[in-house]
Every structure is written in C-alpha cells, then in structure tokens.
Amino acid sequence: MKNVGSFTAVLRKELAVYFATPIFYITGFFFLLLGGYFFYSNTLYYSLVSFQAAQNPMLAGQLNPLQMVFRPLFATLAVVLLLLVPLLTMRLLAEEKKAGTAELLFTYPLTDWAIILGKFLAALLIYAIFLAVTLAYPLAFTALARLDWASLASCYLGLMLLGGACLALGLFASSLTENQIIAAVTAFALLLLFWIIGWQQEIGSPGWGGVFAALSMMDHFDAFIRGVIDTRDLVYYFSFIYFFLFLTKRQLESRRWRA
Amino acid sequence: MDMMIEVQDLTKYYGPTLAISRLNFEVAAGEIVGFLGPNGAGKTTTLKILSGFLSPSSGTARINGRDCVTQSLEVRQSLGYLPETVPLYTDLTVTQFLRFAAQAKGVEAKAETTEMHRVMDACGLEAVQKTLIASLSKGFRQRVGLAQALMNNPPVLIFDEPTIGLDPSQIVEIRQLIKELAGAHTVILSSHILPEVSQLCQRVIIINRGQIVAGDTPENLSRQLGHGSRVRLTVQGPEIEVAAALQKIPQVQEVAGQGEGKFLVVAANDLDVRPQLARLVVERGWDLLELKAQEFTLEEVFLNLVTEEESEEKMEEES
Numbered sequence: 216m217k218n219v220g221s222f223t224a225v226l227r228k229e230l231a232v233y234f235a236t237p238i239f240y241i242t243g244f245f246f247l248l249l250g251g252y253f254f255y256s257n258t259l260y261y262s263l264v265s266f267q268a269a270q271n272p273m274l275a276g277q278l279n280p281l282q283m284v285f286r287p288l289f290a291t292l293a294v295v296l297l298l299l300v301p302l303l304t305m306r307l308l309a310e311e312k313k314a315g316t317a318e319l320l321f322t323y324p325l326t327d328w329a330i331i332l333g334k335f336l337a338a339l340l341i342y343a344i345f346l347a348v349t350l351a352y353p354l355a356f357t358a359l360a361r362l363d364w365a366s367l368a369s370c371y372l373g374l375m376l377l378g379g380a381c382l383a384l385g386l387f388a389s390s391l392t393e394n395q396i397i398a399a400v401t402a403f404a405l406l407l408l409f410w411i412i413g414w415q416q417e418i419g420s421p422g423w424g425g426v427f428a429a430l431s432m433m434d435h436f437d438a439f440i441r442g443v444i445d446t447r448d449l450v451y452y453f454s455f456i457y458f459f460l461f462l463t464k465r466q467l468e469s470r471r472w473r474a
Numbered sequence: 475m476d477m478m479i480e481v482q483d484l485t486k487y488y489g490p491t492l493a494i495s496r497l498n499f500e501v502a503a504g505e506i507v508g509f510l511g512p513n514g515a516g517k518t519t520t521l522k523i524l525s526g527f528l529s530p531s532s533g534t535a536r537i538n539g540r541d542c543v544t545q546s547l548e549v550r551q552s553l554g555y556l557p558e559t560v561p562l563y564t565d566l567t568v569t570q571f572l573r574f575a576a577q578a579k580g581v582e583a584k585a586e587t588t589e590m591h592r593v594m595d596a597c598g599l600e601a602v603q604k605t606l607i608a609s610l611s612k613g614f615r616q617r618v619g620l621a622q623a624l625m626n627n628p629p630v631l632i633f634d635e636p637t638i639g640l641d642p643s644q645i646v647e648i649r650q651l652i653k654e655l656a657g658a659h660t661v662i663l664s665s666h667i668l669p670e671v672s673q674l675c676q677r678v679i680i681i682n683r684g685q686i687v688a689g690d691t692p693e694n695l696s697r698q699l700g701h702g703s704r705v706r707l708t709v710q711g712p713e714i715e716v717a718a719a720l721q722k723i724p725q726v727q728e729v730a731g732q733g734e735g736k737f738l739v740v741a742a743n744d745l746d747v748r749p750q751l752a753r754l755v756v757e758r759g760w761d762l763l764e765l766k767a768q769e770f771t772l773e774e775v776f777l778n779l780v781t782e783e784e785s786e787e788k789m790e791e792e793s
Contacts, residue, residue: 219551224577228563231574235565235606315561319622322525322557323578324550 220325225333226340229307233341238306242299246292246345253291254352257284280360281367285353286440289370292349293377293436297410300378301402303341304385305395307334308463312393317470327467331460335386342378346371366442373439376452380432381406383459390466406432478503478630478660479524483533486519493519494684496533501677503629506656508671508692509664511681517664518558520681521634524662525555537630551580554623558634558664560615564608568599568618571607575622589626596651597621613644620651631655633663637670649674704768705739705748711760719758723750735763 233239261283268274311317320330353362381402388402389395413431428434432455435448479501486493494516501507511517522528523535526546535542537549563571572590581589594600597617602610607618616639623631636652637645652674655661665671671678672692680688709716713731720729720739725747728740741747748765755762 219547219580220578221580224574227577228566228570228574231570232563232565235570314564315557315559316563318522318525318527318557318561319555319575320578322527322550322553322555323575324547324580325578326547 220323220329222325222329222333222336225320225325225330226337229334229337230340233337238302239341242302243345243348246295246299247348249295250288250292250349250352253288254284257288258356280356281363281442284356285362285367285370288352289374289440292374293433296374296378296381297403297406300342300381300385300406301388301399303338304382304389304402305399306389307338307386308389308467309393309395309398313395321467321470327464330467331386331463335383335456335460338382338386339375339379342382343375346374346378363442369439369442369444372444373436373448376439376449377432377436380452380455380459383456383463384409387459387463387466390463476503477501478505478538479662480536481520481524481533482535484520484523484530484535485532486516486523486528487531492684494681497681497684497686499679499686499689501660501662503660504657505677506652506661506663506675508675508678509662509681510666510668510671510678511664512666514683515681516684517681518634521555521632521662521664522557525553525557525632526550527555527557552629554625554628554631556619556623556631556633556636558638560619562607562615562618562622564606567604567606568594568610569603571618572621572625575625579626579628581626593621593624596624598647612639613641616640616644616648620648624655629659631659631661633661635665636663637665637667645670703741703746705741705751706736706764706766706768707739707751707755707762708734708736708764709755709760710735710763711755711758716755716758716760719754720751723747723754725750738768 261278261280264274264283265278268278308317311320353364353367356362384405385398385402388405389398391401392398409430409432411431413428413434429451435451438445438448477500479499481497481499484497485495497516497520499507509517509520519528523530524537524542526542526549529543538552540548540552542549563574566574569590572593573586576586576589591600594603597620599614599617599621602614605614607615610618616636620633620636623633633652637648640648649670652661652663656676663671663674675692678688678690678692679686713733713735716735717729717731717737720726720737725741726739727742730738730740732738739747739751746767748767752762752765
C-alpha cells in the first residue's frame with residue numbers, strides 16, 4: 216500500500232531515543248558491572264579448584280569451565296535481567312502517552328503491529344547489545360581453557376528468548392499506564408510472579424505443581440543453560456512473547472474508545 | 475465541488491460528559507476552514523476524531539470519502555496533523571525526528587532527504603536541524619510540528635491552534651505559510667483569534683459547548699456580529715455635558731457613559747472618529763486621559779452568540 220510506514224521507522228526512532236537518553240547507558244553499565252563481577256568471582260573460584268585438582272587426579276577429570284564458570288554466571292545474569300528489563304521497557308508506550316507524542320504516533324499511517332514490533336525489536340536489539348558485550352567473558356577464557364561453544368550458544372539462545380519474553384511483558388506493562396514508574400513496577404511484579412511460580416512444585420502442591428512449573432520462565436530457561444534445546448521450551452517462549460504483544464495490541468486498540 | 479471532509483451527526487462523550495453534539499459540516503477540496511470557539515467548546519475533540527486519534531461515540535467523519543474509524547489507515551495516509559500541544563520527541567534532534575516522520579509516513583528512502591529539506595526549508599528549520607528539540611524555543615517547536623505535518627505533502631492538513639504561544643513576527647510567518655498551502659491542500663484549523671481566522675480562512679465555523687452556532691465567510695460573520703467601530707475614552711470633565719457633546723458629533727451613533735469619566739462611543743460604518751473626539755475634548759477645555767479604539771474580540775462575538783442562545787433557551791422554557 217502506498218504511503219504506509221513500516222515497523223523499521225519505529226524501530227529506528229526507538230533506537231535513536233535509546234542512544235540519546237541515559238537509561239541505556241546506565242542499565243548497560245550496571246548490567247556489565249554485575250556481569251563482570253560474577254565472571255571474575257566464578258573464575259577465581261575455578262582457578263582455586265584447579266590448584267586443588269593438581270593434587271587430585273579424580274577431581275581434575277570433572278573440571279569443566281562451562282559447568283563451574285558460565286552456567287552459574289548466566290543463571291545470575293538472568294536475575295539481573297529481571298531487574299533491568301522493566302527499566303528498558305517502561306518508557307516505550309507510557310512516555311508516548313505522557314508526553315502526548317502518542318497523538319503523532321497513532322495518527323501516522325502506521326499499523327498497530329508496526330508500532331508494537333518496532334518498539335519490541337528496538338528493546339530486544341538494545342538487550343542483544345548488552346549480551347554481545349558479555350561474549351568478552353568466554354573469549355577471554357579461551358586463552359586459559361577450551362570451551363564447548365555449542366553449549367555456550369545454547370546458553371545465549373536461552374538468554375535471548377528469556378530476554379524477549381521479559382521485554383514483551385514489559386512492553387505490555389508500559390501500554391497500561393502513562394506513568395513510567397507504574398509501568399516498571401507492574402513489569403517487575405509480573406516478571407517476579409512468572410519467575411517464582413515454578414516453586415509451587417517444590418513445596419508440593421499436587422496436580423497444579425506441574426502446571427505452574429510449565430508456566431515458569433526459569434524452568435524453561437534452565438534447559439538452555441544445561442545445553443538442551445527442547446521444542447517445548449522454544450514454543451513456550453515464542454507463545455509467551457506473542458501473547459504479551461497481542462495483549463499490547465488489544466490495549467492500543469482500546470485507546471480510541473476511551474477518553 | 476468535491477467534498478474533502480464530510481462530518482455527519484458527529485457526537486462524542488467523555489464518560490458521561492458530552493464533548494460535541496451532532497456536528498454537521500463539510501469542507502471542499504482546496505478550502506481553508508477555521509474552527510473558532512472558546513476553550514472546551516469541542517474544537518480539539520473534533521479535530522482529534524478527524525485525525526483518527528479518537529473514535530466518535532456516534533456519527534461519521536469522512537476524509538477524502540474514507541471513514542475515519544473503519545478506514546483509519548487510509549485516512550491517515552492523506553493527513554498531516556498538528557496537535558494542539560505540539561507533542562514532539564524532545565530527546566531527538568530536528569533531523570532525527572523529521573526522518574522518523576518521513577519513514578512513518580512512508581516516504582520512499584530515495585526521496586527521504588529531499589523531502590526533509592523541502593519541509594525544513596518551508597518552515598525555516600535549516601538553521602536548527604542538528605539541535606535537540608528539547609532545547610528549541612516555543613516558536614521553533616511549533617515550526618517542527620508544522621514541518622512534520624507537511625511531510626509527504628498530504629492533501630488534507632489539520633492544525634489545532636497553529637499560532638498559539640508564538641511572538642507576533644512568528645505568527646505572521648506561520649500565517650503566511652498556511653496561506654501558501656491554500657488551493658493545493660485542504661486545511662482545517664482551529665483558533666481563538668477572530669482576526670487570524672478572518673485573514674486566513676475562506677470560511678469560519680463557530681462552535682460553542684459542542685454545537686455549531688454559526689458558519690459563514692468571515693466578512694458575513696463580522697457584519698452580523700459587530701457593526702461599526704468603537705472607541706473607549708476617559709475624559710476629566712462634567713460627565714453629562716461631555717456625553718451630550720460627544721453625541722453631537724455627526725458620525726457618532728451611540729454614547730454610553732460608564733462612570734468615572736469613561737465613555738464607550740460607537741461610530742457608524744467603520745469610521746475612525748478618534749480625531750474628532752480628541753479635537754472636541756481639547757476645544758472644550760476638558761482633559762483627555764485615554765482614547766483607544768476597541769475592536770470586536772472573539773470573546774464578545776461569543777458572548778453575543780452564547781447569550782443569544784441562552785436567552786432563547788430561557789424564553790422557550792418560560793413559554
């Protein structure tokens with residue numbers, strides 16, 4: 216169709232705003248600061264164990280940098296993610312409404328999906344930039360030991376999918392309000408809920424335990440960390456992302472009918 | 475003539491509050507129409523519905539033959555819209571923002587830069603193109619708002635209060651710009667200011683409390699609503715004598731004493747009676763403290779229209 220803007224217009228605009236505002240730099244700084252700290256302490260621990268293993272050949276056989284450094288590192292980074300994602304997504308739609316720019320955005324010839332996809336992919340790209348920088352850790356490690364890159368790739372795929380799911384939920388939270396703080400708090404609370412919902416299984420509620428575990432973000436993430444790419448986990452994350460983007464679309468549609 | 479904008483029985487409620495009630499009007503292609511009304515009259519609501527940002531509670535609005543609700547995307551393709559508060563992405567530079575506007579409006583990648591320079595040139599933005607919008611003055615922000623509306627040369631332009639908050643020279647520039655758009659574009663703009671609308675628009679629609687109270691050419695409206703010219707003057711002297719003397723000036727139609735030496739003089743046929751008034755007061759040896767021509771303001775036009783309406787309502791109720 217003639218004169219219709221595509222999601223790339225929104226994507227580029229959102230990236231320009233991310234790079235022009237401090238939130239990208241601040242969240243990136245702390246994400247990498249924490250990541251760097253965990254990598255350092257895990258590596259330190261690994262080297263200690265390595266010294267002990269020099270006297271104990273039994274132990275040396277079990278030494279595995281992936282197991283001892285990277286899996287715990289990525290599991291911890293996932294927690295950091297839970298804290299940072301609401302900060303990346305809170306302004307996406309809330310700010311448009313607060314500043315009134317929604318009136319421009321929604322009167323340009325853009326479909327709701329172009330707006331949602333543009334914003335979601337911009338946040339995902341920002342997140343991917345953070346993750347790309349963490350590639351420095353395994354690269355630094357290759358100087359010391361051999362790494363199983365296939366397993367690492369599975370870890371990164373898991374982190375991307377987990378991040379995508381968190382960002383989709385954060386975008387939805389941002390569509391609910393014009394207050395960025397409320398958007399961040401809502402996103403954080405919902406993310407926490409999807410995080411701990413799997414614990415139900417451990418405290419032994421019969422029947423429902425399995426359902427809750429199936430809904431849990433973390434249970435599905437664990438498989439990727441272990442190096443297992445399971446279709447069920449892929450389906451879970453893709454449906455999760457689609458579901459929240461769809462809710463966001465519904466939320467945008469309803470805006471016209473209210474004041 | 476082709477009707478570019480057709481509005482039928484347009485009604486909008488915000489919750490229980492009625493914002494606009496059964497509006498009906500049409501705008502022909504190439505016409506510039508002014509929307510006049512006090513705050514809260516429903517101007518902005520109407521324009522927001524036309525822009526596709528809001529949906530009406532009932533009634534239809536069509537632009538270029540397409541429905542603003544069911545064919546929103548097609549309508550938005552042929553629209554340039556400047557919202558009342560001129561919302562802009564303040565974190566971006568002028569160029570970054572206009573590039574977004576160009577891409578969002580589907581300007582082809584090849585034509586993008588040319589089109590951006592065309593609108594920046596038209597709105598006088600070349601000098602500030604690398605500046606952050608956050609650090610622009612109100613006048614420049616208004617121009618950026620206009621520039622994004624003009625992007626991709628849409629046939630229909632909707633401007634909500636395009637000159638509000640500008641200094642006089644900027645107002646003149648913006649009005650000139652809007653005038654140049656006539657013919658090639660259909661323009662609908664809202665305003666508080668009667669002279670502005672009478673300068674710019676071929677037709678004026680006056681709206682009050684959600685209803686159209688008058689719609690005509692500016693000439694016809696001012697003929698109906700304010701006849702003759704008025705002068706306010708303050709004289710130190712015996713009030714009764716002063717009033718009598720003023721009344722004797724041939725061009726003077728009416729003299730109203732307002733106490734403390736203040737008079738409101740109405741002259742016939744738009745004549746300027748200030749020289750005669752001044753001469754008279756000085757010749758009689760009184761002291762002239764103030765002499766000021768008073769134009770019919772929109773507020774008065776409104777007061778007239780609104781009070782007429784209200785008194786009609788009262789009469790209906792009483793009978």
